């Protein structure tokens with residue numbers, strides 16, 4: 001009999017040199033080769049609902065501002081004044097008073113719609129060419145309501161390239177119609193790759209996430225997919241729910257009590273019931289999970305070689321948010337619990353890496369997504 005194909009790694013592979021998780025030179029290389037060349041997630045469109053609202057994001061020390069102008073068009077700029085380099089908007093988010101960006105240092109002003117320099121605060125000399133001092137525009141793309149930016153001007157946006165893991169059933173959803181219900185952010189003391197590696201396996205699930213592993217029986221088996229083991233077809237025939245995928249009996253969504261309070265994501269109810277959750281991910285900056293009654297988008301930004309900023313957005317269907325009886329804390333509390341558990345595990349991982357330089361860890365069969373991630377990382381560093 002032909003062995004059914006399984007996801008697991010068929011031989012032993014080394015992980016990355018441990019130095020790569022703290023070395024400053026390696027970090028700078030990854031900023032240049034990866035973060036400056038890939039589409040980086042900013043937020044869901046509904047996070048910038050009003051005209052003139054803005055957000056800033058920081059990739060290491062680089063600040064980028066993303067705004068919605070007076071007509072409702074989105075733009076992204078380097079958040080740096082062309083006079084002598086001051087930051088222009090120094091908050092994570094806010095609202096402009098008018099369609100003008102004013103530098104807080106010497107009050108140069110810029111047109112928010114195109115970044116052009118409107119006025120200097122003193123009279124320039126005759127040889128001063130105003131057109132040369134506009135803000136540096138950054139590529140911005142909205143896909144399905146999700147806003148991405150790219151620091152490189154040469155990269156085009158293609159779903160195939162941007163999402164390394166893409167569950168096609170997600171195409172049934174119009175994510176742009178969803179609305180932001182809650183945001184949560186946390187700084188985690190770990191290298192950005194450690195966070196991704198944690199996200200990419202469930203070997204840690206039973207002991208790090210006892211509550212989640214009760215909700216998702218497959219996670220109790222330390223697996224992320226029914227196809228993660230060689231004999232998955234045989235196990236699938238077994239009546240034990242731990243081999244089936246989906247949520248525990250009676251649960252409908254990722255929430256503290258498993259209830260979705262009568263709300264379901266239209267178009268995907270059946271798929272969610274079978275799978276329990278649907279994920280897509282875009283390295284290096286985001287993953288998105290669809291659950292019974294909501295979507296959660298997680299953004300990862302590197303701050304230092306050993307620190308990231310984590311931001312989660314919970315998106316809901318309009319009628320769910322408008323239902324006065326619907327308690328969103330049931331899902332947000334649960335998501336925060338799981339993310340805090342992962343953050344703690346990542347910090348533990350980070351604390352241990354400094355004892356070694358070029359020594360490498362090792363990948364177990366279930367860590368096939370980490371293998372993909374590390375291959376992609378090595379390729380990206382060589383390519384760009």
Ligand code: FES
Pocket residue numbers: 081082083084085086103104105106107108
């Ligand atoms: S640095 Fe912005 S106006 Fe001087």
Ligand SMILES: [Fe+2]
Pocket residue numbers: 198199204205208209342
């Ligand atoms: Fe986890």
